Amino acid sequence: MKQTITEKIFSAHVGKNVKAGDIIDCEIDMIIGNDITTPISIKAFEDVGATKLAKPDNFSIVMDHFIPAKDIASANQAKISRDFAYKHNLKLFFDEKDMGIEHALLPEKGLVVPGDVIIGADSHTCTHGALGAFSTGMGSTDLAYAMVTGKNWFKVPEAIKVILNGKPGKHIYGKDIILEVIRILGVDGALYKTLEFTGDTIQYLGMDDRFSLCNMAIEAGAKNGIIAADDITKEFLKDKTLRDEPEYFYSDSDANYSQTIEIDVSSMSPVIAYPHLPSNGKYIEQAVSDDIKIDQVFIGSCTNGRLEDLRIAAKILKGKKVAKKTRMIITPATNKIALQAQKEGLTDIFCEAGAVFSNPTCGACLGGYMGILGKDEKCVSTTNRNFVGRMGDRSSKIYLANSAVAAASAVAGKIIDPRDL
Numbered sequence: 001m002k003q004t005i006t007e008k009i010f011s012a013h014v015g016k017n018v019k020a021g022d023i024i025d026c027e028i029d030m031i032i033g034n035d036i037t038t039p040i041s042i043k044a045f046e047d048v049g050a051t052k053l054a055k056p057d058n059f060s061i062v063m064d065h066f067i068p069a070k071d072i073a074s075a076n077q078a079k080i081s082r083d084f085a086y087k088h089n090l091k092l093f094f095d096e097k098d099m100g101i102e103h104a105l106l107p108e109k110g111l112v113v114p115g116d117v118i119i120g121a122d123s124h125t126c127t128h129g130a131l132g133a134f135s136t137g138m139g140s141t142d143l144a145y146a147m148v149t150g151k152n153w154f155k156v157p158e159a160i161k162v163i164l165n166g167k168p169g170k171h172i173y174g175k176d177i178i179l180e181v182i183r184i185l186g187v188d189g190a191l192y193k194t195l196e197f198t199g200d201t202i203q204y205l206g207m208d209d210r211f212s213l214c215n216m217a218i219e220a221g222a223k224n225g226i227i228a229a230d231d232i233t234k235e236f237l238k239d240k241t242l243r244d245e246p247e248y249f250y251s252d253s254d255a256n257y258s259q260t261i262e263i264d265v266s267s268m269s270p271v272i273a274y275p276h277l278p279s280n281g282k283y284i285e286q287a288v289s290d291d292i293k294i295d296q297v298f299i300g301s302c303t304n305g306r307l308e309d310l311r312i313a314a315k316i317l318k319g320k321k322v323a324k325k326t327r328m329i330i331t332p333a334t335n336k337i338a339l340q341a342q343k344e345g346l347t348d349i350f351c352e353a354g355a356v357f358s359n360p361t362c363g364a365c366l367g368g369y370m371g372i373l374g375k376d377e378k379c380v381s382t383t384n385r386n387f388v389g390r391m392g393d394r395s396s397k398i399y400l401a402n403s404a405v406a407a408a409s410a411v412a413g414k415i416i417d418p419r420d421l
Contacts, residue, residue, distance in 0.1 A: 002252040004159045005228055006194045009134045009249050013117055020158040020256070028058065028146050029133075029244065030112055032120030034102055035063045037140045039080040041121060044144035053088060054150035058243075060092035060111060061085055062102035065362040067095070070369040100334030100360045103127035103215065103302035107207075108334055110240030114229045115247025119146060124302050124384060126217045130210035131237075132229035132248060137218065157223040158258040159194040160185075164201035166266025171418045173312075174209030175304055175382065175402040177201070178216040179271040180263060183281030191221035193258060196251065201265045202227060207236045208308040215303045216384050219278040272415065273400035276388045284405065287415040292399065295377040297322075297410040298391075300331030300358075301365040304382035304403055307337045313407035314346040316418060317353040323413030328355035329371045331363055355410070367391045373398075380409045 001017050011017050013026045033041055038061050053059050061081050066074035085093035094105060103124055106112045114132035118125065121143040128135035138152070146152045162181055181195070195217040197210075205213070210227050217225025227233075229248050237246065270284040299305070299313050310332060322328045330350050332338040338360060341347050350357045364371030365383040373379055373392030378399065381391065386398035399415060408418035 002255045004194065004196060004255045004257070005132070005226055005249045005251045006134055006159060006196070006224065007156060009115060009117060010154070010156050012115070012247065012249070018156050020156050022156045023153060024156060025151055025153050026117055027151055028055070028119055029116040030106070030118045031055070031059045031143060031146050032102055032106065032118065032122065032125060033061045033081070033143060034065055034122055035067060035078045035081055036065045037121035037143070038084070039077055040140035041143040041147060042080060042084045044141045045147050048148065050148045053147055056088060057091055058150070059090065059147060060094070060106065061090060062094045062105055063096070063099065064101045064360070065366065066368050067099060067361060068359070098335065100336070101302045101305060101362055103211070104306060104333035104337070107131060107211070108336055110237065110242040113237070113242050113244055113246045114233065115249060119143065119152060123218045124215050126222065126225045127211050127215040127302060129214040129217070129224050129226035130207065131233060132227065134224055134226065136224045155192070157192055157194045159196050160190055160259045160261065161257040162195055162197050163260065163262045164197060164199035164265050165262065166201060166264050167204050168201065168265050169268065171270055171402065171404040172265065172268050173402045173404070174205055174212035176268060176271045177263065177265060178213045179273050179278065179281045179400065180268065181261065182216065182220045182279045183271065184261060185220045185279070187219060187277055187279045188221040190217070192223045195220065195222045195225045197225065197227045202230070206308060207232060208306040211306065212303050216278065219384060270402055270405050270417065272405065273386055275386050275397040275399070278385060278400060284417045287399070288417055292378065292415045294326055294380050294409055294414055296371065296373060296379040297326060297328045297406050298331070298364050298371055298379060298381040298383065299403055299406050300329070300333065301362065301383040302333060303384040305331055305333035305337070307340055309382060309403040310337065310341045310346050311344070312403045314349045316404060316407040316421060317355070317411065318349050320353055320411045322354040322410045326410055326413045328353070328410040329358060329364060330355050331358045331370065332360050334360050364391055380406045380415060382406050
């Protein structure tokens with residue numbers, strides 16, 4: 001039976017060969033909650049009379065969306081998760097003392113590994129597919145079911161094979177590639193399907209780029225994004241104390257795919273997603289021609305708040321100033337990234353340029369705090385969504401871009417091509 005990597009991961013977990021379309025009951029390796037979604041899961045868990053987690057060492061709560069609390073409501077929301085974590089002596093509870101955005105923090109700590117089945121009550125849980133794992137977002141009550149049973153049910157998804165060819169040019173990153181994929185497919189073109197990223201381009205993409213690719217699979221409607229593990233994956237894992245022994249799965253050469261997409265990455269320009277959909281992709285040349293003046297730049301989130309993003313931005317910002325009428329906010333994805341940025345002198349570069357360097361948090365990405373947009377304001381953001389009102393006032397506009405475009409545009413006060421600097 002010829003299988004995709006996703007079919008093989010599920011087969012290993014249920015103890016028999018499965019194919020796309022099968023309904024399965026599957027053991028979960030890692031369950032992930034956060035300060036927004038977990039309180040709903042906790043209520044459902046307690047409402048059914050559950051008193052013990054089925055797999056306490058495979059359940060993590062990461063406080064990341066409104067931490068430190070922005071108001072009384074968010075403080076009380078966070079308290080529900082804290083009380084639950086302390087009551088159950090939860091080992092994998094990450095709060096202000098060891099904080100980070102969940103989809104950056106867990107890979108950093110070796111808590112998600114190749115071959116896993118991972119679920120989280122956050123749509124961007126698909127990020128972890130970059131490690132060669134099946135990882136997907138679910139609802140809070142689905143999470144509660146897994147908290148009680150250690151399992152969940154799935155329909156094994158069909159797969160779309162995305163073949164990426166060629167070496168990326170200057171300032172072409174994982175963000176540009178996934179925005180191009182979403183531009184081609186649309187926001188529902190991969191509905192309940194796997195986006196499997198393959199091709200010779202993968203060898204040129206570090207883990208930060210791969211996390212970005214898989215992170216935004218959901219923006220095309222995909223159930224999961226996935227990249228088979230290789231030497232780059234293994235290098236990323238080797239200095240970590242892993243939660244479990246990795247299992248490496250690879251698609252058969254003649255596996256069945258519902259669709260195949262090929263992209264020549266070597267000829268790409270940076271891609272900008274115009275308001276108000278991630279699928280509204282335009283090439284940087286059009287954005288420059290449109291002369292889009294901006295009020296704010298945000299570099300951060302589970303998509304592009306990683307160390308390589310900060311390095312890219314710092315290289316562009318060094319010795320320059322953020323434009324007079326433009327604000328810039330830089331939010332590292334984890335404390336470890338923030339500390340490394342400080343050691344490398346990146347934080348000094350940001351602050352000297354006139355940017356705000358914040359604590360790790362989701363913050364401005366979902367319009368939570370740390371960068372809310374006002375009426376009619378325009379923002380270049382390295383985040384994953386640009387829906388109406390996503391980062392603030394419903395009249396505001398968000399342009400999704402890579403970190404180089406964001407940094408260059410902060411200096412210019414309008415969207416520019418970083419390749420011209």
